[in-house]
Amino acid sequence: MSRTVDPVKNPPTTPMRRVAIASCTGTTIEFYDFFIYGTAAALVFPKVFFPALGTAAGTVASFATFAVAFVARPLGAAIFGHFGDRIGRKKTLVSTLLLMGISTVLIGLLPGAGTIGVAAPLALVALRIAQGLAVGGEWAGATLLATEYAPTGKRGLYAVFPQLGPSLAFALSNGTFLAVNLFVGETSQAFLDYGWRIPFIASALLVLIGLYVRLKVEETPMFARQATRARRAGAGPLLGVFKSQPRELLVAAGSLAMMFAFFYIGTAYLTSYGTATLGLSRTTVLSLGLIAAAVFCAAIILSAIYSDRIGRRKMVLASCLVAIPGGLVLFPLLDTGSPLAFLAGLALALVIMGVSYGPAGALLPEMFHTEYRYTGAGMAYAIAGVIGGGTAPMLAAELTSRYGSTAVGWMLAGFGLLSFACALALPETRHRDMEEIGTGDVSRASRPVSETA
Numbered sequence: 001m002s003r004t005v006d007p008v009k010n011p012p013t014t015p016m017r018r019v020a021i022a023s024c025t026g027t028t029i030e031f032y033d034f035f036i037y038g039t040a041a042a043l044v045f046p047k048v049f050f051p052a053l054g055t056a057a058g059t060v061a062s063f064a065t066f067a068v069a070f071v072a073r074p075l076g077a078a079i080f081g082h083f084g085d086r087i088g089r090k091k092t093l094v095s096t097l098l099l100m101g102i103s104t105v106l107i108g109l110l111p112g113a114g115t116i117g118v119a120a121p122l123a124l125v126a127l128r129i130a131q132g133l134a135v136g137g138e139w140a141g142a143t144l145l146a147t148e149y150a151p152t153g154k155r156g157l158y159a160v161f162p163q164l165g166p167s168l169a170f171a172l173s174n175g176t177f178l179a180v181n182l183f184v185g186e187t188s189q190a191f192l193d194y195g196w197r198i199p200f201i202a203s204a205l206l207v208l209i210g211l212y213v214r215l216k217v218e219e220t221p222m223f224a225r226q227a228t229r230a231r232r233a234g235a236g237p238l239l240g241v242f243k244s245q246p247r248e249l250l251v252a253a254g255s256l257a258m259m260f261a262f263f264y265i266g267t268a269y270l271t272s273y274g275t276a277t278l279g280l281s282r283t284t285v286l287s288l289g290l291i292a293a294a295v296f297c298a299a300i301i302l303s304a305i306y307s308d309r310i311g312r313r314k315m316v317l318a319s320c321l322v323a324i325p326g327g328l329v330l331f332p333l334l335d336t337g338s339p340l341a342f343l344a345g346l347a348l349a350l351v352i353m354g355v356s357y358g359p360a361g362a363l364l365p366e367m368f369h370t371e372y373r374y375t376g377a378g379m380a381y382a383i384a385g386v387i388g389g390g391t392a393p394m395l396a397a398e399l400t401s402r403y404g405s406t407a408v409g410w411m412l413a414g415f416g417l418l419s420f421a422c423a424l425a426l427p428e429t430r431h432r433d434m435e436e437i438g439t440g441d442v443s444r445a446s447r448p449v450s451e452t453a
Helices: 016-043 051-086 089-109 119-147 152-184 189-195 197-215 221-232 237-244 246-277 282-310 312-334 339-367 370-390 392-403 406-423 442-446
Strands: none
Touching: 016 051, 016 089, 016 119, 016 152, 016 197, 016 246, 051 089, 051 119, 051 237, 051 246, 051 370, 051 392, 089 119, 089 197, 119 152, 119 339, 119 370, 152 189, 152 197, 152 282, 152 339, 189 197, 237 246, 237 370, 246 282, 246 312, 246 339, 246 370, 246 392, 246 406, 282 312, 282 339, 312 339, 312 406, 339 370, 370 392, 392 406
């Protein structure tokens, strides 16, 4: 006689190796789709979708569409966070991957303004919003997949796998555009006509790979044990976060705003600045981006691992502190005009971001209760993205045209100061027990497992 297995008392498990691969693969694909938009916004969108505005205004408009996705991120975090906290991490992550993949392929197929007029930029904005919704729901689910499986003393280590997604995606995005650029030529009209579309359409293959990997992963045991309680909770996850942990939400978002500002200045704005302002070739800028991505990857890994030893808060504080002088020296370094200086400046921006980003994968999930952890971590991450990532590239283009590149450095230093002030209020979370006994049991969620663990 067969025995029925209770998924709550005996939740399914997945080997950590498979969890690591699934979380890393998914975020890499999601951010690849997100980054190729940033690269295209810097290189071709002003001419393809905003040709009537001229170079300077077209660039500002192009980066404005880039910023639209960040406004959509909190909404995506709320929508997908609700389902992630109610029906599970796995099913929700499959949905975010599909939404991002379909939106990205459609951007690659979208006719330009010369063909369909004003409908082209309007459709571009709509698809960009869909990308923002997907990324808003993706990051929290991927980090929860890793941290809810990981043992307490190694959450920083295992949470690094989804955090590697942006660095790998940046390298993959630059590499794909570089290959297309070499194939069609540096100044070829073919790049504007169809070359830029190839990375977008090719993402369909990556999405299929990501879906295969994610479907092989079981729901996290921590969520499975508390799934019934989560479904019966009176208030929704979003209301639960704002009612029970508003301070954690705002402090976390403010602390991470700086890293988004540095990251998207590095990955999106500097691509445009290097070619249009410094006069570097597109091939040079994309090639140097590959090298900087490797340095960025190393910074993420080391900071995540080190956060298991000295704490998440200290790593975030250190990154914010370095960001203040780092922002001020960035553009004087870049403006020397040499390829080596460009590489050094790009690497500086990404390392400053990476030192915060590494521990963030464990920090945010550790700050919120299980029944609304997906929503809380996702909302904090998304709000930080709006404050830093959504505004910085757009403001940078405007500041440079009006006041010169030095003003962008002051902006970055300001983000560093803001995040440092917020990070001072961060709790240390590396010893916390992530699994509460009862709904809203704040004392359990905030109590360290062991001060020496």
